[in-house]
Amino acid sequence: MDRIQSILSVAGVGCFALAFVLSAVYPWAITSGTVTEATIAEVAERITPEFVDLAERYPAEFDRAHPGVREALTPQSVLADLGGSGDREAGLAAWREAHAKSLRRGRDIYVAEGCWHCHSQYVRPVSNEDIRFGPVSTWLQDNNALQRPVMWGTRRVGPDLTYEGGLRSNDWHAAHFWEPRNVSPGSVMPRFRWFxxxxxxxxxxxxxxxxxxxxxxxxxxxxxxxxxxxxxxxxxxxxxxxxxxxxxxxxxxxxxxxxxxxxxNSDGLSLIAYLQWLGTWQPTATSQED
Amino acid sequence: MTTADIPLPDDAAGDDGAVESANIGDLVHKRLIKAHFTFAVVFLLTSMTAGFLVSLNFLNHYPFPDVPWLSSGRLRFLHTNEIAYGFLVNAFVGAMYYAVPRMTGRPVASLKLGWFIFFVWQIIVFSASVGQALGFAQGVEWGETPTGFRPGSFDLQYIPVDLLVAVGALLVAFQFLMPLAKAFNKRLYVTGWYLTSGLIWLILTYVMGNVLPEWGMPGASGAATAGLFIHDLVGLFVTPMGWGLMYFFVPIILRTPMWSHALSVIGFWALAFFYPLNGVHHFLLSSIPMSVQYGAVISTMAVEIVVTTVVVNFFATMWGQGHALRSNLPIRWFYTGMVFYFITCLQCAFHTSLTMQAIIHFTDWVPGHAHLVMLGVFAFWNFGIITWLWPRLTGNEWHSRRLNHWHYWLTLIGLVIMFVDLLAAGVIHGNMLRDLVPWMVIVEAMKPYWGVRTFAGGMILIGQILWAYNLWKTARTPKPYDYRVDLVAQEVN
Amino acid sequence: MTTQGRALWRTTPILGLTCAMAALGMLPFVPFASEPSEEAFTLEHWELDDSATRGAAVYAQYCIGCHGPTGLGNGDAAEFLDPKPRNFQSGNFKFRSTPSGELPLLADIEHVVRCGLEGSAMRRFPLLPDSQVRDVSRYVQSLVEFGLVRREVEYVMDDDDLTLAELLEGDYEELREETLVDAYEYVWRVGMDERPEVDEDGLAFGRELYEAQCAACHGATGRGEGASANALRDYKDAEIRPRDFTSGVFRAGSRAEDVFIRLKSGLNGTPMPAVSGTDEELWHLTHYILSLVVDDGGRGPHPTSCACIEEGPAR
Incomplete structure (x- = not known):
């Protein structure tokens, strides 16, 4: 009797382990396990035009958040080589670092404020979501360090944000965080005046x-x-x-x-930088082969 | 038949349990149970207040829009986390301090450890809420307890609550597995199976859900793991604890053995096997491989069979004693919870079909379902347990039995209104989403439903406040309690 | 049980409290009204046709926060916005298909509502039903017309020393009629000859035109860094920056047709004039401007942008 009980209790843990293998390890093994996850530095490598716009629109605020970056390379020269003086590569490196820092911080705020409880980040192949929000999500586009933990969400009180990057302008976001009802009357989103x-x-x-x-x-x-x-x-x-x-x-x-x-403030800038990044990163062919 | 005629029942459920102690009641640490129950009720109230406040946000009447640490986004973490870790864990642990020694006839590991766990656990729950209010929440649903580390690194920025919860769960398991393990030598009643497994599964589940999505698995695989975590937390911790305690308390209160012991064991093993396989059904129609999603859908439907066996067993046990539903409030809580359990699981079997997922996912249907599970089933059972034990623990007669009925009816009616309302809102939201209605039109269409939700939430909250007041007054007012008034009269055939 | 059942209805204060909570929840649905002003010529004196009346409701739902209750561009959100929301009553519309200096067509307003202004806070409304887009555009057009007539009314009142009541009793209808007829006298869609092929010669020609007419503001690289770029002011003395062509973001559409129309009709109220030249020359210039766009590979049309929706969902 003693042994049967012990065997059975091991079986209880076995059930847990079986489920863990089938619904966590197996999907990992055939998706993320086959491809190297992109680091934050990698996803931040392409600087979004909106991030440059943040630096132009809020220069003093940007300097407080990222000292010296605008001096290293003027915002005008980030997206197009204007042939100015100075080391453009070193300047770009500083910008990328600032971008990565903003994305990381912006994502932390996205988590901390519970944005993900009202906004989803995945587009399903049903309910005309590809028309409303954009192309259906693939696991590859979520295979990066900014999706750890994953920000898919389970509820849409507000719209899906998978392809939010570039959809609205930085000043729209600023006005929206100050008072969402000013730009979308009737909205139930909380205001975020501490940004x-x-x-x-x-x-x-x-x-x-x-x-x-x-x-x-x-x-x-x-x-x-x-x-x-x-x-x-x-x-x-x-x-x-x-x-x-x-x-x-x-x-x-x-x-x-x-x-x-x-x-x-710098939190507000970071969150906007993160939102303007969403959906702009696509895994490159090389990273799929790794 | 007057109460004085009823013989004193031997309410130890372990049929051949080792009742070695001269008085089995001595094994039960009443003050510790009371302390756990008190904090369970405190966290119940704070959690529900938070839920009520957050619902006001949906009506654009949030009272603290400009206080960061009281913002509705952060209070929403508190609402779910305090119910899970504050209310349910405290109530379950309290009930186990009563059930386990009485069932096994052996004391828990240590009384000192018990008080240590008690204090540590309250600190954990409190510091989790404070951490979330300060903006250190972790991005895992139902596991927003702060990791304490800067995300993605090992720089400490807050108390590592995740770690403490895991340690706390280990201590709790040690505390109760001592008597349970000794009882393993004998034939163990099904409650023992449920509690033993639940305690071990909690540790595994918690560690898996709070570590892997944050540190190891990005994107789709992380989502699969997070889905598994949400599901295991409910299916492999809350459900086994709940059913385990039901198998203990229902026969004691009804003074009838379970209808079928075989059926209860089948129910347990079917739960152990099918429940955890459902995890991925939280993210259906996503980029998780479809094979995994189909597996989750099928095992979810299989769970309905399990559920039916368990519910049938309990209703058969009740057969012939239906009058207990009227005369005995704890029994009424238990069986109402079981009806809701059946409804909520039936709902699962249907709404995990991809056809229905397309409509109801991302809508208010989901919170409607979640409220029926967490409040309608597991909180109801704990309300019943605490209501049954409170006069026995304090030795005082209820301050007001009528208030207890108010508690029942306000909670029940509030919950039914909320459930139906959110279901309707979800179906409408889902169809408007599919029909490409502009977003703000959908939001406007939802507002009346959110108004009703707030109303229903208010009813539920008032019910809990009345109950808490009643518990407090009962504990404070010495008025000898004669337990025989609460015994269910046996039907004489 | 029976005593409990009765108790449920006897203890009314709790029910009262729950009802009070419900009432609190319903507060946001209580409407409020504003008083019309008697002194000045205001929107209350302005008659809207059916379409504009329906459009006013759409305007109140989507536009009022930025453009303000009377379309002056002074909504509550305007504080944070740059460029500022359009003042409809001023009648200055940047993005039209009408000759320089003229009012926009209804279709021009509809296009902006539907597709938004890329890179600005004017978002797109892709899912708004056609009827609502038309109605709200008609309402915006009414605000423009109201602005024109209001200025005339104020001028006449001032000049002839009339009170508003006297004017409204008197020549108001005639004045209104005349003002609107004048305003729309030259409003038509500018022509667009067939688009030539993009070729080396054409681009070279476009480049010549660009350097002669555009580089002073938009700069030789098209980055918007021309010599006079920092000194530009719009009709209301606000700072305005020349478009950065390298970004590929063009406010009212980045198709060649869109850019061509901007060149041919100019941006009213800004230093950007209508470019003089034949259609063929303007096409060459358009092609040259589009050749300045730096494609960094990361910026296609937005998955939910107008272009994608018109062509069906992007895959």
Missing amino acids: FEEGFRLSRTIDPSIAERTGLAPETEYPIAGVYLTQADAEAARQRHIDALPSALRAEGERLNVTPARTL
Whole structure:
């Protein structure tokens, strides 16, 4: 009797092991087990245009998150070789590192805020999902370190994000995180105001003659990219901006003000960088053969 | 027949269990059970409050939209994790401190270890919730307990809760396997089988689910493992614990042996074999290889057979004593839970078909189903167990028996409303998704259903608050309890 | 059991509490109304046709957050957006198929609603039913017309020292009619001759045209780094940057036809004029501009973009 009981109790563990082999090891062996998983550095190698746009649109904020990267290579030169001075390869390496860092951090926030409980990341071959969201998911496109743990999700309160990269612009995401209902009225997504920080920015008051001609309020202001954490930094930026003004716009210098502003912090930038990456990475032929 | 005429029952279920001790009641550590039950109820309340708050978010009435650590995204982790690790584990462990020594006739490994486990476990659950609130959740559903490491590396950034849970589960297993293992020498009642296996499976399941998807398996294979984890956690821990305790408490309360011992053993082994094979059905129509998906679908349908044997066994045991459903609240909790268990498993067999998956996956159908399982079945059973044991543990008569009935009816009606509502919402959502309706139109269409869900959730929450108040008042008000009032009158043939 | 059954209905406070919770849940469905203003000529005085009336509801669901309740481009989300949402009442539309300086066709607005403006916060609405796209576009067109008439009304009120009530009683209908007839006098779709083959000579010719007419702003490489690129301002004095052709992102479509129309009709309200030249010359210029696109291999049309949907789902 004793032995039968022991055998049976081993059988209980055996059932677990059998299921583990059939539904975890076996799918692994015929999918991820056959191909080397792409590292974060590999998936970050192609810098998305939206990541460059983040650096252009939020220069001061980007510098705080990734010091020195914009100096290493100007954003304009990242996607196309403009033939400028300096070591372009070294600059690109710095950008890729910043991109990888952003993707990693952005994904951590995606996990920590529970985004994955309301947004899925897999497109099924049914229910017209390929029309609504894009091509049906393959296991190869999820075979990378940013899908550990996998972010497929089990519920769609919000739309699928498999191909979110490039679908909407960075400023749309900023406005959306501040208050989702401003850009999609009726949305039930929580707002994420802790992705923002307060600071000071330069803004230019409208040319009075243009204000009169167009009927716009004379106090209309146009913000200049870059929000600084302290007023002193913003004042310094103001001076730099005035010095750099082309002669035709010299008069604008007098209409430059430093005003309080809010902007994305480095977490917000990272999350947007991650969202803009989604669906843009495709495994290359070589990595399939490895 | 008055209660005084009823003879004192020998309610040790181990038919030939070693009742060596002069008084089997001495083996039971009542204060430890009370402590576990108290924290079970505390976590039940916090979890349900969190669930209720998150449901308000769906109506755009979230009370703390700008507090990061109270944001609805993070509270959603707390809602599921505290129910699983806070409420269910505490309640199960508490009930096992009662059931295991009485069944085996032997004490648990150590009382000191018991208190140690108790304190450590509460710290684990608490630090898991705090970690999630601070943004250290892990991206595995039902296993969001923080790994403590920076994702994908071994840099420590928070308490490694995953590790602590695994250690805690090991200690719990040690505590109860001591008496259970000794009882293995004798013929072991089916409860022993369920509890022994459940304790071992919990450790294996937990380690697998929290380690592999994060450290080893990306994409589709990670999803298959995560699906297996979700399923094993319910199927190989919560279900065996639940059924094990049902096999213990139902015969004791009804004072009838199980209808068929053979059927109960078949039920156990069929569960052990078929349940874990279902894992992948959480990610059907995905990029996991189709062969694995088909296997999961077929074994899910097979589970329905298992479920039927178990449910038939229990209803046959009840045969002729249907009046107990009216007179005995714990029995009513148990059998309501069993009806829901049958419904929820039947649902599984149908909705894992790929035809239905196409419609209902990613919709509110899924939370509707999950609430029926976790609340309607396992929480109901624990409510029944705690309700039955509480006066016996405190020695006090209930502060108010009527409040207990309020607890039952509010929870039951709330759950049924929520279940039906979410099912309807899911079918509508799925069809609108297929019909390429613009997304915001779908969201607007769901809002009335979410309103009803909040209402139903409010009912359930109020039920639990009344119950918690009743438990508290009962513990605090000395009023001698005569257990014979709760005995089920035997039908005289 | 029977006592419990009765108890269920006797203890009403709990039921009351649950009902109160339900009422709280229903709060978001309570509508609210706003008061029309008596002083100025506002949208309340503006008659909408059936299509525009239906379109107003669509507008309230999808557009209002950025473009604002009256289409002034001052919605709550505008704070974070650059470029700012279009001010419909100004009547300046960048992306049209009509001659330079003219209002857009209804079809032009529909195209922007359907396909969005690539790379800007104007997202696409691929799944909106055709009827709703048409209605909301008609509503936007009504806002444009309202803006034109409002300026005329204000001008007449100012000039003739009339109150709004007097004007509305008097010549308003005539004024409105005249303004709209004038506004649409030259609104038609610009012609497009057949597209020539892309060849070496054509590209060389396009390059000459480019260097003469475009390089000052868009730069020799097409990166948008021309000498005067930083000094550009639009009609309302806001900063505006020349398009970076290398990115391959063209706001209103990256097909050759789209780029051709941009060249031929210009972008109203911006420093980008309609390019003068014959259709053939413009085609060569279009081909040259498209040849500047740097294809890094990672950026096809977005899987859910208009191009993919028109051709059926991408596989």
